[in-house]
Structure formats: structure tokens, C-alpha cells
């Protein structure tokens with residue numbers, strides 16, 4: 001276990017999948033966790049995450065908001081500062097994907113993915129970063145992807161957003177290091193979450209994905225949460241400006257001959 005007791009943490013897109021696992025892991029370490037969720041329809045799931053956090057020994061609150069909306073992000077960070085007096089850790093986790101060939105992609109499709117994944121990361125980083133700069137301490141973790149560096153046909157908006165997150169992370173890491181703030185990306189491979197329903201519901205597609213992974217299986221959200229908890233803690237005090245890959249070996253390109 002790492003030590004996150006009492007830490008004030010924001011998890012965007014925290015009502016499902018990887019975000020949920022991270023929020024619950026933070027809770028089990030005694031942290032105070034703001035569980036951001038996107039739509040009113042996810043309020044019940046977010047409340048369940050807060051309940052799990054509380055049962056595990058932490059405390060939490062659910063905060064609705066769209067990470068691509070400047071006013072929502074200002075309100076999200078403001079509500080955490082109001083409740084807890086600061087922000088120690090920001091997990092930029094919210095993200096979406098939608099398979100569509102580039103030549104058929106509408107501008108709206110492009111904007112939606114870029115604005116959620118990349119602009120959302122920027123807005124949350126800017127707002128929480130201001131608070132952390134005052135504190136002269138903080139950790140910003142971005143949920144990137146192996147598609148930060150692996151091209152993926154049908155997902156040009158998604159790979160562009162994740163590739164963008166790589167240089168965003170490195171640049172901000174340099175800007176904020178003098179203020180005692182670390183900035184790190186986590187790059188998961190294929191993880192069993194709702195974003196992968198299109199693969200999980202199709203045995204052939206699932207087998208094809210698994211055959212790309214040397215460990216022979218998709219990852220569990222808790223396996224990403226374990227890495228995130230480490231990076232958020234002082235155990236990772238000398239790690240900034242880099243991407244930690246958690247992918248069962250997927251990025252070793254096992255089919256390459």
C-alpha cells in the first residue's frame with residue numbers, strides 16, 4: 001500500500017471503468033476523492049463509487065461536469081477547494097473513443113474526441129495546476145494509452161488526442177517542476193471496461209486483441225489503479241515528465257517478424 005491518507009484527489013470520469021477503480025483504490029488508502037461524472041444519468045453510479053470509497057475508509061463527493069466545458073471545470077476544481085482547501089492529486093481520466101475511418105470522419109466526431117480527451121486534460125490541468133502552484137505541491141496524472149505511440153486505424157481522432165497528451169504532459173511537467181508539481185502519463189493497453197464493450201461482446205474480436213498481448217489477456221482496471229496509486233504517492237517522488245506503460249506487453253508488438 002502507498003500512503004495517500006487525507007490526500008485531496010480529483011478523478012475525472014470517475015463513475016466507471018478505470019476511473020472508478022482508481023477512485024476506489026484512493027478511497028481504500030484513506031484519501032478524499034472528488035468523483036467527477038459526466039451526465040446526470042451517471043449520478044447513481046458516481047454515488048455508488050462514493051459509497052464504496054467511504055466504506056473503504058476514505059471520504060468522497062460526486063461532482064457532475066463535462067471536462068470539455070471551461071465553466072464546468074472551473075466549478076469542479078472550485079468545489080473541491082471549497083470543501084477541502086486544496087487539490088493534491090488530479091487524475092485526468094475522462095475519455096471517449098469511436099471507431100470511424102478518417103475519410104468518413106465528421107468534424108463533429110473529431111471535435112468531440114479531441115475536446116473530451118485533450119482539451120479536457122488541458123482545462124483540468126490548468127485549473128487544478130493553479131491551486132497546486134499556490135501549494136507548491138501536487139501530482140497530475142493523465143490516463144493516456146498505448147495509442148499515445150501506437151497508430152490505430154479507425155481512431156485518428158483518438159490517437160491524435162492521446163499523442164497530444166504526451167507532449168502536453170512533458171511540456172507541463174517542465175513548466176510546473178519548479179513549483180514542486182509532478183506530471184505523469186499512464187498508458188494502459190487493452191483493459192476490461194465499458195469503453196471496450198465493442199470488443200468484449202465479440203469473441204472473435206476479443207481473441208484478436210488477446211493475441212496481441214504477450215501476457216495473453218486483457219488487463220483489469222485495478223491493475224491500472226495500482227500503478228496510479230503508486231504514481232500519486234511520495235513513493236514516486238522522483239518521477240515526472242514520462243509515460244508509464246501498463247499493457248501486458250502489448251507494445252512489444254508480438255506479431256512483428
Ligand code: NAI
Pocket residue numbers: 012013014015016017018019036037038039042065066067068093094095096116120143144145146187188189190191192193194195196
Ligand atoms: P469508460 O467508458 O468506462 O470511462 C470513461 C469515463 O469518462 C466515463 O465515466 C465517461 O462518462 C467519462 N466521460 C466521457 N466524456 C466525459 C466528459 N466530457 N466529461 C467528464 N467525463 C466524461 O472507459 P475507461 O476504459 O475506463 O476509460 C478511462 C480512460 O482510460 C479513457 O481516457 C481511455 O481513453 C483510457 N484508456 C482506456 C483503455 C481501455 O482499454 N479500457 C486503454 C487505454 C486508455
Ligand code: BGC
Pocket residue numbers: 097144145146147188189190191195196
Ligand atoms: C482503447 C481501448 C483499446 C486499447 C488497446 C485504449 O486506448 O481505449 O479500446 O483496447 O487502447 O488497443
